[in-house]
Amino acid sequence: MSDRRLVALLAGAALLVSSGWASAQDATARQPAASVVKVADFPHQVTGVTVSADNRIFVNFPRWTEDSPVSVAEVGKDGSIKAYPDDAWNSWRNARKDELAAGEHFVCVQSVVADGQNRLWVLDASAPAQALLVPSGAKLVGIDLATNTVVQTIRFDETAAPQGSYLNDVRFTADGRHAFITDSGAKGALLVVDLESGQAVRVLDGDPSTQVEKGLVVEADGQPLRRPDGRGVEFSADGIALSKDGRYLYWQAIKGTKLYRIATTALLGDGLAGRDVSGAVEAWGENGVADGLWIGRDSGRMYVTAPQDDAVKIRDVEAGADSRPEILVQDRQLRWPDTMSEGPDGTVYVTTSRIQDMSFFKPDAPASLPTSLWRIEQPASN
Numbered sequence: 001m002s003d004r005r006l007v008a009l010l011a012g013a014a015l016l017v018s019s020g021w022a023s024a025q026d027a028t029a030r031q032p033a034a035s036v037v038k039v040a041d042f043p044h045q046v047t048g049v050t051v052s053a054d055n056r057i058f059v060n061f062p063r064w065t066e067d068s069p070v071s072v073a074e075v076g077k078d079g080s081i082k083a084y085p086d087d088a089w090n091s092w093r094n095a096r097k098d099e100l101a102a103g104e105h106f107v108c109v110q111s112v113v114a115d116g117q118n119r120l121w122v123l124d125a126s127a128p129a130q131a132l133l134v135p136s137g138a139k140l141v142g143i144d145l146a147t148n149t150v151v152q153t154i155r156f157d158e159t160a161a162p163q164g165s166y167l168n169d170v171r172f173t174a175d176g177r178h179a180f181i182t183d184s185g186a187k188g189a190l191l192v193v194d195l196e197s198g199q200a201v202r203v204l205d206g207d208p209s210t211q212v213e214k215g216l217v218v219e220a221d222g223q224p225l226r227r228p229d230g231r232g233v234e235f236s237a238d239g240i241a242l243s244k245d246g247r248y249l250y251w252q253a254i255k256g257t258k259l260y261r262i263a264t265t266a267l268l269g270d271g272l273a274g275r276d277v278s279g280a281v282e283a284w285g286e287n288g289v290a291d292g293l294w295i296g297r298d299s300g301r302m303y304v305t306a307p308q309d310d311a312v313k314i315r316d317v318e319a320g321a322d323s324r325p326e327i328l329v330q331d332r333q334l335r336w337p338d339t340m341s342e343g344p345d346g347t348v349y350v351t352t353s354r355i356q357d358m359s360f361f362k363p364d365a366p367a368s369l370p371t372s373l374w375r376i377e378q379p380a381s382n
Contacts, residue, residue, distance in 0.1 A: 100135030188236025
C-alpha cells in the first residue's frame, strides 16, 4: 500500500470517528434530561395535584364522564386516596343534586392548590361534564391544613362565573391575600379575587388573550382530537402561573400556542376596581399547545405540560418573550400531562388525565378512567 493511500485511509477513518462522535454528542444533547417515576394510580380521572409545605399530596377528580365517589383526596404514602377534608364535603352525587346544597359540597372540582399559608384551596367549577353550571356551586373553598377543616368558602355569582364558564386553575399571591383564576369555558376570562372580602372581579372577559386560537387543531397520538360530532378541543384560558417574584401572572389557552402575561399590579389595581386591563397584557412568545403551567420556586423557569408530545417542557421565561420551551422529559406514559406542583424538596409532580382517552372522544371508553400521578426525576441543575 502506498504512503499516499495509507494517509487517505487514515484521514477517512478519523473523519468517520469524528463524525460519529459528533452525531452521538448531538443525539445526547437532544435527549430529555429527566425521567418520570409513578407515584400513584387512581381509579378515577384526575386533573389537579398540589403538595403542601410539609409534603402532603392532594389531588382532585372532576365529574366529567363519571359521577365520581370522591372529588378531593389526600394521597397516602402507599398511593392510596382518602376523601378530604371529610366524606361530607365529598358526598355530592349528580343523581342527588335536588337533595344536596351545591354550595356546601364539592360538585365538579377542577383544581387544588396549597397556598403557602398552611391552607389548601379547592376550586370548584360546578359544571359536571363541562356542561351546565350547577347554580350556587361555583366556589373557592379554603381548608386549614392544621385542623383539616373548612375555614372559608368564597361563592362566585353569575357576574364572576356566568353560565358557560368553567373555572379551571388558580394561583395565590405570596402574602395569601389574593387569588387569580382562569376560566377555560365558552368565553375565556380571568378572575381576580380578594380573599379577605370575598370580592371577585371578572377581567379580560372575551379578550383575545383568554380565548381559543381560531383555526388551531389540537392533536393526540398524531391525529386531530375530535368528538364523534366533529368538535375538537375548545378549552380557553387554562394554564396559569405566577412569576418567582410575583410581579407577573402568565396564562394560556389549551387550544392555543401563545403565552400571555400581565403585571399583577394591574390586576390588583385597575382589575379589582373593575376597570379595563387589556392594555397591560403582553404576548410572551409561544409554548405550543399546553395545559398546565408551573414556575419553579427557586429557578424561576416555567414548566409546561405538552399533551401533544407526551412531554413536560421547560422554558426560561425570565430570558424574554423570545425564549423557547425545551423538552425536559418525554414518555408515552405521559398521556395528557395535566397539572404540576412542586414539593418542598423541589420535586415536580405531574398528573396524567388521559383526556384523549375519555368517552368525550372515544365513545367506547369506560366512564371511570384510570389515571396516574408521577414525579419527575431530573438533574439538580434543572
